[in-house]
Amino acid sequence: MGLLLIITNTQKLGCILFFIGCIPFLPIGFIGAFGARKHLNTIEEEKFLKQLDQ
Structure with a gap:
């Protein structure tokens, strides 16, 4: 799921x-848990970088 x-x-x-x-x-x-956590960190990093660009 x-x-x-x-x-x-x-x-x-x-x-x-x-x-x-x-x-x-x-x-x-x-x-799998480490991979999912790494992907969550990547999402949060992209979100943070977008906030810095604004």
Whole structure:
């Protein structure tokens, strides 16, 4: 579900749902959780840089 939301342009919500979905699968889920967290950081960084440009 989270991956589908990431693809359909609601990236922040999709990353959060994907991150939560990775929790039950602890050993392998860490890889997905780190990827989702990295993408959330990228979204926040882009948002911050847009605010600086204005």
